[in-house]
Amino acid sequence: MKNKINILALSVAATMLVTGCRKDYLETASSVDVDNTLIFKTTQSATTALDGMYRITYSHAPAVGYAGGTLHSDFGQKAYDIVNDLMGNDMVVNLQGYGWFNRDYQYTERAQVNDNRRPFTIWAYYYNLIKNANNIIYYIGGASGPQADKDDIKGQALAMRAFCYYNLVNYFQHTYKGNESKPGVPLLLAPPYGSKPRGTVQQVYTQILKDLTDAEGLLTGKTQLHKSRIDIKVCQGIRARVALTMEDWATAASYANKARSGFAPMSITDYKKGFNSISNPEWMWGGEVITDQATIYASFFSHMDANAFSYAQLGGQKKITKDLFDKINANDVRSQVFKTTANTTNLPKYCQNKFRLANPGAWAGDYLYMRASEFYLVEAEALARQGQDAAAKTVLESLVKARYSAYSAPASGQALLDEILLQRRIELWGEGFSLFDIKRLKQGLNRPTGAGNHGSPSFEPRIYTLPVADPQFLMKIPQKEIDANVTFTTDDQNP
Numbered sequence: 001m002k003n004k005i006n007i008l009a010l011s012v013a014a015t016m017l018v019t020g021c022r023k024d025y026l027e028t029a030s031s032v033d034v035d036n037t038l039i040f041k042t043t044q045s046a047t048t049a050l051d052g053m054y055r056i057t058y059s060h061a062p063a064v065g066y067a068g069g070t071l072h073s074d075f076g077q078k079a080y081d082i083v084n085d086l087m088g089n090d091m092v093v094n095l096q097g098y099g100w101f102n103r104d105y106q107y108t109e110r111a112q113v114n115d116n117r118r119p120f121t122i123w124a125y126y127y128n129l130i131k132n133a134n135n136i137i138y139y140i141g142g143a144s145g146p147q148a149d150k151d152d153i154k155g156q157a158l159a160m161r162a163f164c165y166y167n168l169v170n171y172f173q174h175t176y177k178g179n180e181s182k183p184g185v186p187l188l189l190a191p192p193y194g195s196k197p198r199g200t201v202q203q204v205y206t207q208i209l210k211d212l213t214d215a216e217g218l219l220t221g222k223t224q225l226h227k228s229r230i231d232i233k234v235c236q237g238i239r240a241r242v243a244l245t246m247e248d249w250a251t252a253a254s255y256a257n258k259a260r261s262g263f264a265p266m267s268i269t270d271y272k273k274g275f276n277s278i279s280n281p282e283w284m285w286g287g288e289v290i291t292d293q294a295t296i297y298a299s300f301f302s303h304m305d306a307n308a309f310s311y312a313q314l315g316g317q318k319k320i321t322k323d324l325f326d327k328i329n330a331n332d333v334r335s336q337v338f339k340t341t342a343n344t345t346n347l348p349k350y351c352q353n354k355f356r357l358a359n360p361g362a363w364a365g366d367y368l369y370m371r372a373s374e375f376y377l378v379e380a381e382a383l384a385r386q387g388q389d390a391a392a393k394t395v396l397e398s399l400v401k402a403r404y405s406a407y408s409a410p411a412s413g414q415a416l417l418d419e420i421l422l423q424r425r426i427e428l429w430g431e432g433f434s435l436f437d438i439k440r441l442k443q444g445l446n447r448p449t450g451a452g453n454h455g456s457p458s459f460e461p462r463i464y465t466l467p468v469a470d471p472q473f474l475m476k477i478p479q480k481e482i483d484a485n486v487t488f489t490t491d492d493q494n495p
Contacts, residue, residue: 036139043145046136046153053132053160054228058287058367060295061121071298072311073100074121076287078300078367080167081432082318083118088434089447090324090425092454094348097315100303107463107472113479113493120478122171126164130188133157133164138190148222155218159235162211166242169204171475172494175440176205176246183492186485197487205246212239227278227286233259234285237370240378245440253382256375259284263372265402268333274356276301276365287367294363301357301365304430306346308360319350320429322452327422332404334426350452354430368431373399377424384417396420399427435473444468471495 040046061074073079085091086105093105103109109118136157140150169184183198187207199207215235224231237259243252266282278286289299296302297311306312320338328335337354339347347353357365376399383392389412396416400407400423410416424437438445445466447454454464466472474494482488 036135037142039135040139040143043140043143043149043153046140046143046145046150049132049136050153050156050229053129053136053157054287055293056125056129056132057369058289058295059293060298061125071116071121072098073298073303074116074125075295075298075300076125076367077369078287078432080122080125081430082300082303083122084432084435085430086318088438089445090321090429090434092319092321092350092456094317094319094351095315097317098311100311100316102316107466110472110475113476113482115478115480117478119475120480122475123168123478123481126168127188129164130161133161134188134190137161151218152222155215155222155235156230158211158215158218159230159238162208162215162242163230163238165204165208165211166238166245169201169208170245170436170439172477173201173474174469175436175442176201177440180205186487195484195486195488198492205242208242212242226288227283228288230285233262234370237284237375240375244378244382245436247385249382249385253379253386253388256379256382260372260375260379265373265376265399266371268403271333271403272336274358274365275354275368276356276358278366280371282371282373283368284372285370287369289364289366291359291362291364294365296363299363299365300367301355301363304352304355305357305360305365306351307353308357308363313346317346317348317351318430319348319452320352321448321454322350322450323448324425324429325350325452328426329404329407331406332400334403334429352430373427374431374433377420377427380420381417381424384420389413389416392416392420396423399423403427439473442468444470445473 038045039049056076058076058078060076061071082101083104086093086101087107093102096102103112104118113119134157137154140154140157143150165185165187173179173182173184180200180202182201184201184204185198186196187199187204188196189207212235216232216239219230219232219235222231224233236255240252240255240259243249243255263282263284266280270280270282273280278288301308302310302312303316304312304318306317312318325335325338337352339349339351339353342349357363359365376395380392380396380399383389383395393409393411393416396409396419397407400409410419421441424433445463447464449455449464463472471494476494477492482490482493
């Protein structure tokens with residue numbers, strides 16, 4: 001008989017997240033065994049639990065208890081953004097280095113089902129966040145305090161839960177369109193928890209939409225106290241992402257416009273500052289990494305910034321492909337955040353310089369989760385797919401002209417749509433969109449090869465092409481979940 005420890009017993013209780021106590025991955029006691037009436041006694045104490053939830057998004061996994069190892073490739077949301085880009089077409093690992101993320105790049109890690117491998121950490125990370133969001137949603141109604149504060153707290157938790165399920169279903173199944181009836185991921189929505197079957201893709205998206213609709217109602221009129229928290233704009237941004245994946249073009253265009261309203265594209269000066277500060281006026285949501293909470297080598301900047309004494313510097317430099325770089329105009333500021341010459345051994349040609357530590361000595365650098373430029377691109381794409389070419393061109397140019405003032409987009413048709421998708425790859429390079437875009441666009445993997453591209457100089461990705469909807473685009477379900485979930489059979493495992 002299966003052990004009934006399941007998904008949401010894979011993490012620590014909200015109180016432990018707040019205090020930072022270390023716990024093992026498997027917890028025999030779920031959070032309902034903790035006196036949540038104390039955690040959620042008041043809106044003030046509930047806010048502490050809310051902040052603990054957000055801290056998970058930028059913490060090294062062992063520090064917050066959802067994984068049992070000491071992986072330096074597991075540090076919250078930005079770790080999985082790196083995974084997404086390395087599994088795409090446009091990011092190259094320069095050399096073998098210390099090996100972190102290399103198996104993601106090679107498409108071998110997605111099949112590893114044991115503890116502390118990529119499917120395990122992705123599953124545990126998002127379900128840990130879901131558990132914390134569920135506790136907030138479930139208990140906040142009984143807290144004392146202003147109703148407006150309770151609505152704000154609950155709205156943030158609902159949006160976070162939607163964000164997590166959106167990511168989970170895209171890792172563990174193919175894109176929404178055409179796969180609605182296929183198995184997605186289990187939906188766990190309130191304590192106490194038991195084993196749940198894989199909900200269909202449609203069921204998961206239906207819950208995502210419900211959560212976002214409810215969150216939008218609760219967050220309307222509320223002020224974002226800090227960019228580390230989800231507000232109405234971020235909620236609308238998540239809604240736009242979801243709609244784009246669902247090919248609901250009208251909703252995608254509408255919500256992208258709502259999300260970006262009030263945000264102008266960042267200046268050329270800000271674009272070159274290193275994408276490291278939550279104070280950037282274009283950023284909508286991010287993690288403010290306080291210096292004494294920096295995770296040093298187990299961090300996004302350690303794996304991206306080759307200027308610092310980091311994993312990136314020690315051989316794991318991340319580069320844009322020559323193929324994509326050559327498509328950027330030389331007068332475009334975005335060409336200036338990549339090395340055009342190999343002037344040092346640490347910065348080979350095409351090495352990224354877009355993401356840099358603000359203070360390398362102190363490992364100071366904030367994490368970006370969402371910014372307005374994404375929604376200029378979402379809106380432009382969604383408009384173009386509805387045949388509203390003139391409006392799409394205007395939106396696209398309002399973004400790209402901020403990077404290159406002489407820019408002019410194609411007027412209409414397939415050329416315009418192709419240009420929008422190209423500009424998306426350029427603008428959002430390194431921000432975690434590549435894998436999900438490949439899947440939703442049904443393009444397959446098509447990595448350019450040769451000098452400056454994949455397979456050069458010496459680190460082989462071992463895989464250059466994959467057909468549309470290949471099983472290798474899917475993460476396998478962790479074996480611990482297969483063994484523990486009493487509703488699962490071997491047929492529930494991804495191929």
